[in-house]
Amino acid sequence: MRGGLAAHVRLTRGSLDLDVELAAEPGEVVGVLGPNGGGKTTTVLALAGVVPNAAGRLRVGGESWDEPGTARPPEQRHVGLMLADPLLFPNLRALDNVAFGLRSRGVGRAAARERALAELARVGLGDQADARPRELSSGQAARVALARALAPDPALLLLDEPLSALDPDTRARTRSDLAHRLADYDGTTVLVTHDPLDALTLADRLVFIEAGRVTQAGTPGEVLREPRSPYAATVVGLNLYAAEGDTRGHATTDTGTVLVTTNPTAGPVWVAFSPSAVSLHRRPPEGSPRNSWELRITDITLHGQSARVGLAGPIRLTAEVTLESIAALGLRVGLPVWAAVKATEVRTYPR
Numbered sequence: 425m426r427g428g429l430a431a432h433v434r435l436t437r438g439s440l441d442l443d444v445e446l447a448a449e450p451g452e453v454v455g456v457l458g459p460n461g462g463g464k465t466t467t468v469l470a471l472a473g474v475v476p477n478a479a480g481r482l483r484v485g486g487e488s489w490d491e492p493g494t495a496r497p498p499e500q501r502h503v504g505l506m507l508a509d510p511l512l513f514p515n516l517r518a519l520d521n522v523a524f525g526l527r528s529r530g531v532g533r534a535a536a537r538e539r540a541l542a543e544l545a546r547v548g549l550g551d552q553a554d555a556r557p558r559e560l561s562s563g564q565a566a567r568v569a570l571a572r573a574l575a576p577d578p579a580l581l582l583l584d585e586p587l588s589a590l591d592p593d594t595r596a597r598t599r600s601d602l603a604h605r606l607a608d609y610d611g612t613t614v615l616v617t618h619d620p621l622d623a624l625t626l627a628d629r630l631v632f633i634e635a636g637r638v639t640q641a642g643t644p645g646e647v648l649r650e651p652r653s654p655y656a657a658t659v660v661g662l663n664l665y666a667a668e669g670d671t672r673g674h675a676t677t678d679t680g681t682v683l684v685t686t687n688p689t690a691g692p693v694w695v696a697f698s699p700s701a702v703s704l705h706r707r708p709p710e711g712s713p714r715n716s717w718e719l720r721i722t723d724i725t726l727h728g729q730s731a732r733v734g735l736a737g738p739i740r741l742t743a744e745v746t747l748e749s750i751a752a753l754g755l756r757v758g759l760p761v762w763a764a765v766k767a768t769e770v771r772t773y774p775r
């Protein structure tokens with residue numbers, strides 16, 4: 425069994441000041457998430473050695489790849505790379521695309537062919553070895569790119585938005601192919617994605633990078649239970665606020681809204697509740713639930729049989745309601761409505 429990943433990426437690029445640590449055991453997948461421009465791709469490029477990691481360190485598989493002053497060049501790092509664009513050589517057959525990396529590492533023609541064929545078979549493309557890239561579907565091309573990245577058995581596999589160019593159906597199927605293949609791979613994988621489903625189904629641990637810093641690191645379960653940044657909260661679909669809590673069940677947000685909870689935590693807290701815990705009303709709700717506000721609808725998006733309603737006012741939140749209630753309440757963008765959340769649905773945990 426080889427060693428895992430221990431990386432400290434510290435560099436400045438344009439206006440980005442990046443200082444990020446990543447760690448993983450061999451065989452693990454680290455999902456890297458964060459808003460645009462946060463530094464995810466730059467982190468991947470620094471791991472690959474394409475961007476200099478000015479003050480950082482990198483150990484992969486028990487070897488040091490980067491120390492301040494002595495960095496291995498990219499071609500001496502045992503890295504597999506897959507991007508949104510499969511970047512296959514259009515004039516080469518699938519087999520030769522996969523064999524290319526092996527050949528350039530000095531593997532003989534017959535051995536490279538054999539290895540490439542085996543890799544294609546592992547991603548379910550054993551019968552497409554002779555196909556040219558233009559003859560492949562987008563999902564097949566993505567799987568060839570994965571086979572090419574893994575054929576030399578790299579110590580570190582870097583996947584930067586590998587599924588983002590695929591349509592939703594192909595994406596779902598390719599995600600499951602990727603999961604199967606990664607389960608058999610004993611190196612470490614770093615997967616950059618914007619898709620919560622990729623993160624929650626493919627990654628063993630998640631790292632959120634925002635404005636060049638790690639804002640949360642943990643297992644998918646931990647992030648689902650206790651997101652620790654507004655971005656992480658949107659990924660797992662929760663309403664989240666930074667607040668100051670007291671022992672009597674009041675939490676005052678940074679913008680001055682008081683939320684009432686039956687699960688008090690004193691001091692700096694995160695306050696979270698699910699969009700499905702929010703009820704919407706055209707008039708002030710009866711029985712005066714303690715968490716209720718008059719808000720204005722900013723957007724409505726459909727998700728299968730339910731709808732997500734964005735609301736703004738003294739507090740911003742998202743409500744999830746059925747399509748029937750959209751019709752019954754006549755909800756539309758711009759309409760003022762009352763939103764209510766029971767105190768039993770509001771969770772607090774230390775910040």
Ligand SMILES: Nc1ncnc2c1ncn2[C@@H]1O[C@H](COP(=O)(O)OP(=O)(O)OP(=O)(O)O)[C@@H](O)[C@H]1O
Nearest residue numbers: 437438439440458459460461462463464465466467
């Ligand atoms: N070549 C460059 N020259 C100058 N600045 C750069 C360069 N590359 C990146 N940056 C800076 O780094 C920031 C982060 O870029 P990066 O691509 O790493 O972010 P990201 O988190 O991958 O974003 P996205 O989700 O949009 O891909 C950019 O917004 C820019 O400010």
